[in-house]
Structures are given as structure tokens and as C-alpha cells.
Amino acid sequence: MPGLNRIDDMGKRDDAPEHVYDMIIVGGGPGGYTAALYAARAGLDVILLERLAAGGQMALTERVDNYPGFDEGINGYELGERMRRGAERFGANTRMAEAKALTLAGVVKRVETSDGTLLGRTIVLATGAVPRELGLARERELTGKGVHYCAACDGMFYRGKTVAVVGGGNSAAEDALLLSRICRRVILIHRRDILRAEKIYQAPLMEAENVEFCWDSVVTELLGENGLRAVRLRNVRTGEEREAACDGVFVSIGRKPASGLANGQLQLDPAGYIPADESTRTAIPGVFAVGDVRVKALRQVVTASADGATAVHYAEQYLTGETCGTGKGGPCPAHPLV
Ligand code: NAP
Numbered sequence: 401m402p403g404l405n406r407i408d409d410m411g412k413r414d415d416a417p418e419h420v421y422d423m424i425i426v427g428g429g430p431g432g433y434t435a436a437l438y439a440a441r442a443g444l445d446v447i448l449l450e451r452l453a454a455g456g457q458m459a460l461t462e463r464v465d466n467y468p469g470f471d472e473g474i475n476g477y478e479l480g481e482r483m484r485r486g487a488e489r490f491g492a493n494t495r496m497a498e499a500k501a502l503t504l505a506g507v508v509k510r511v512e513t514s515d516g517t518l519l520g521r522t523i524v525l526a527t528g529a530v531p532r533e534l535g536l537a538r539e540r541e542l543t544g545k546g547v548h549y550c551a552a553c554d555g556m557f558y559r560g561k562t563v564a565v566v567g568g569g570n571s572a573a574e575d576a577l578l579l580s581r582i583c584r585r586v587i588l589i590h591r592r593d594i595l596r597a598e599k600i601y602q603a604p605l606m607e608a609e610n611v612e613f614c615w616d617s618v619v620t621e622l623l624g625e626n627g628l629r630a631v632r633l634r635n636v637r638t639g640e641e642r643e644a645a646c647d648g649v650f651v652s653i654g655r656k657p658a659s660g661l662a663n664g665q666l667q668l669d670p671a672g673y674i675p676a677d678e679s680t681r682t683a684i685p686g687v688f689a690v691g692d693v694r695v696k697a698l699r700q701v702v703t704a705s706a707d708g709a710t711a712v713h714y715a716e717q718y719l720t721g722e723t724c725g726t727g728k729g730g731p732c733p734a735h736p737l738v
Pocket residue numbers: 465466533534566567568569570571572574591592595596618652653654655698699
């Protein structure tokens with residue numbers, strides 16, 4: 401039965417090679433920590449790997465207003481910390497380590513981490529998504545030195561200065577609004593002449609006196625010797641090029657799935673997301689994909705959290721053999737646990 405294989409009861413370290421967790425969760429965003437909470441409450445022997453900080457991408461959001469229960473909104477980092485503490489209250493373990501490689505096939509799965517090897521009977525992939533880059537020359541070199549992907553994290557460096565924000569979605573609108581409260585001038589650069597951002601963001605953005613719009617334009621070059629001095633823009637309708645002076649540029653053009661670890665073992669969809677339906681079950685028995693890394697219609701904190709709970713429901717069925725229709729519980733003849 402799940403939760404009964406605690407070899408550490410026999411005096412061995414949790415990460416001794418023999419120890420097999422019921423569940424290893426890779427990624428500590430809302431999907432990962434909800435899975436950890438539900439798994440711990442179900443009595444599973446669960447460990448969660450997180451590289452940086454609880455909350456994942458959410459931790460970089462200044463305020464989350466659309467997660468129910470917080471009537472005045474909540475800071476994303478704070479919500480991540482609360483999710484971590486909530487899961488740990490029931491016995492979930494967090495390990496600050498980076499998953500480097502996975503072996504997903506087989507009854508016992510392996511996770512190679514920056515801090516040793518872990519074995520688990522089920523794996524929950526909750527690696528989320530990472531910011532999309534513009535793909536410009538010098539973009540990587542200037543990252544953190546003029547080029548940024550998180551206004552909530554790095555906006556403070558540009559107090560009283562001029563910044564550009566690239567993108568036209570909710571993130572770009574949110575970033576431009578946040579920066580308009582810190583910076584002297586914000587130039588919003590969008591490749592079309594209409595924002596994709598929801599209406600709720602548009603009115604305050606249009607009303608902000610220090611926000612200018614640069615429509616139908618793309619950034620073609622990052623200019624400056626030491627750090628950023630300006631961006632070169634091209635109007636996609638007229639082809640006209642010009643420079644826009646700015647001290648920093650915030651790239652807010654969406655995210656791409658952090659699915660590299662699963663690539664080669666699970667077939668990804670054309671955009672790189674992990675195929676799994678609302679059950680979160682992937683093509684490999686015992687492997688689940690939750691949150692932004694999964695193929696899904698709506699990527700939000702609340703939908704990632706829902707995935708985490710669902711994954712544990714199906715993981716419990718898998719661990720007790722129920723999914724194989726024995727109706728008796730216990731290890732499944734087709735997928736024996738030991
Ligand atoms: P998004 O909605 O996919 O928008 C990306 C924007 O970047 C689009 O305007 C797109 O232009 C532009 N873009 C994409 N590639 C580009 C490129 N190479 N060069 C220039 N522009 C490019 O991404 P997002 O704003 O990060 O939002 C992601 C998801 O999170 C969405 O579902 C969003 O609703 C959600 N979100 C929600 C909230 C909230 O509810 N509080 C806050 C932030 C994000 P086009 O419009 O021309 O395609």
C-alpha cells in the first residue's frame with residue numbers, strides 16, 4: 401500500500417538508494433504544491449523538487465487577483481510560500497534541487513537531481529513554463545543588464561527611468577502598469593495595433609499619462625555598448641525603422657513549456673506541451689503532467705492547482721491497482737509495485 405515503504409523507519413536516509421517514494425513531484429508551482437498537499441493528506445510518501453522558490457512563475461507576479469479566497473488579492477511569492485507551508489504541514493517534503501534527468505518508464509522511476517538520485521513509483525511533472533525570448537542577438541548577454549523578463553522582480557532597478565515593454569497580452573499590460581508606477585516613462589511595443597490583454601487592463605493603461613504605445617512594431621536590435629541604450633524598431637506595416645531610447649526592456653511575450661526533461665520519453669505536442677487529458681495521466685503509466693506544462697486550454701493558478709489535486713486522485717488509483725480493474729485494491733497485476 402502507498403505510504404508504507406518508509407525505509408527511513410529502519411534508520412536509513414530518505415534519499416538512500418533503496419528508498420522508493422510513492423510520489424516525486426518535479427516543480428514547486430501551484431500545480432506541484434497542490435499535488436504535494438493532496439498526496440501528503442492521502443498518506444503518500446511524497447517529495448517535491450524545486451529549483452528556486454516555491455510558487456514557480458507565480459512567485460514573480462506582484463499580485464494574484466484571480467485565485468479565490470483572497471478578496472484583496474495576494475502577492476504571488478507570498479501565495480507560493482503559503483502553498484509550500486500548507487503542504488509541509490501534512491508531511492510533504494521539499495528539496496531545493498534541480499531535476500537533471502528522468503527515467504519515466506518502468507515501475508520504479510528515477511530522477512537524477514543536482515543533489516543525488518531519487519526513486520519513485522509515480523512522478524508528477526509540474527515544471528511549468530518559462531518566459532519566451534525575443535531571439536535577438538545579445539539578448540542572453542544583456543539579460544539582467546538591460547533585458548528583463550519579470551517586471552515585478554526587476555522593475556525597481558528602473559525607478560525614474562525610461563523602459564520599454566514588449567508584448568500585447570495580459571502579462572505585458574500588467575507589466576506596463578506596474579512599471580508606470582515606478583518609471584518616468586514606459587513605451588509599450590506591440591506587433592499589432594490592438595492589445596490581446598483583457599479589457600480590465602486596457603482602461604488604466606490608456607489612462608496612464610506616462611505610458612506610450614508603439615503599435616505595429618517589433619524590436620529588431622538591442623543597442624548599447626555597456627548595457628542597453630536603445631532598441632531598434634521596425635514598423636511591420638511600413639517597414640520604417642527607428643530607434644527608441646530606453647534604459648531597460650521588459651520582454652512579456654508569453655511563455656514556453658519547460659518540458660525538456662520529458663522530451664524523448666513522452667511525445668510532446670508541436671508547441672512542446674506534454675499531452676495529457678483532464679485526468680493529467682500521460683502516455684506512461686504512473687507519470688502525470690499538471691499545470692502550465694500540460695496541454696490545456698487555460699493556464700492559470702487555479703487550473704494548475706486543480707490539476708495537482710486530480711493527479712493525486714489518479715496516482716492513488718494507480719498505486720493501489722484500481723485503474724487496472726482488479727477491484728481488489730493492492731498492486732495491479734499489470735503494474736506490480738515491487
Ligand atoms: P499571451 O497572452 O500569449 O500574449 C503574448 C503577447 O506577446 C501577444 O500579444 C503576442 O502578440 C506577443 N508576442 C508573442 N510572440 C512575440 C514576438 N516574438 N515578438 C513580439 N510579440 C510577441 O501571453 P501572456 O500575456 O504572458 O499570458 C499568458 C497566459 O497567462 C494567458 O492565458 C493570460 O491570460 C494569463 N495571464 C493572466 C493574468 C491574470 O489574469 N492576472 C496575468 C498574466 C497572464 P499577438 O497578440 O500578436 O499574438
